Every structure is written in structure tokens, then in C-alpha cells.
Amino acid sequence: xxxxxxxxxxxxxxxxxxxxxxxxxxxxxxxxxxxxxxxxxxxxxxxxxxxxxxxxxxxxxxxxxxxxxxxxxxxxxxxxxxxxxx
Numbered sequence: 001x002x003x004x005x006x007x008x009x010x011x012x013x014x015x016x017x018x019x020x021x022x023x024x025x026x027x028x029x030x031x032x033x034x035x036x037x038x039x040x041x042x043x044x045x046x047x048x049x050x051x052x053x054x055x056x057x058x059x060x061x062x063x064x065x066x067x068x069x070x071x072x073x074x075x076x077x078x079x080x081x082x083x084x085x086x
Contacts, residue, residue, distance in 0.1 A: 004056050007068045018026050019029065041076055 001022065005015040026047045028040050067086070074081040 001052070001055075003068065003070045004052075007064060007066055010072070022051050022055065045076060 001019060003013055006012075010018070014059060026044055028044060028047075070085045072083045072085060074083060
């Protein structure tokens with residue numbers, strides 16, 4: 001999120017407040033036990049995909065003149081899988 005925001009021309013203060021708003025939409029409130037044994041990983045994965053697609057539409061980066069490489073780690077599986085987005 002930080003790499004996408006800074007590549008999009010946002011300041012660090014704007015990135016902070018954007019993250020602050022996004023985290024409430026992505027991460028669910030709940031006890032530790034429900035996070036460990038519940039289906040929260042799947043729900044949070046869907047939430048993050050929705051929030052990121054709303055904040056960073058595809059066409060925003062198609063017209064960006066900077067080359068950007070964003071590493072991402074998919075921890076929904078074991079072992080975790082590294083994805084590199086360009």
C-alpha cells in the first residue's frame with residue numbers, strides 16, 4: 001500500500017491516513033481464538049482485495065510513467081508464496 005501510494009504521488013502523511021482508514025475496513029475485530037480458528041483469513045483477504053481495488057484502480061497505474069515493482073507475500077498458504085507485481 002505504501003509503495004502504490006507513493007508511486008501515485010501521495011505524501012507520507014496522506015499514506016498514513018489512507019492506511020489508518022483502510023485498516024478498519026480490512027482487519028476484523030475479535031478475540032485471538034476466533035482469529036486462529038475462524039474463517040477470518042478468507043474474509044480479510046476479500047476485504048483487502050476490495051479496498052485496494054477501490055483505492056488504486058487499474059487505469060491509475062496504466063497511465064503512470066514510473067516503473068514500479070511491488071513485492072507481496074501471500075501468507076494464506078504454507079509455505080508462503082512471493083508475488084512480484086510490475
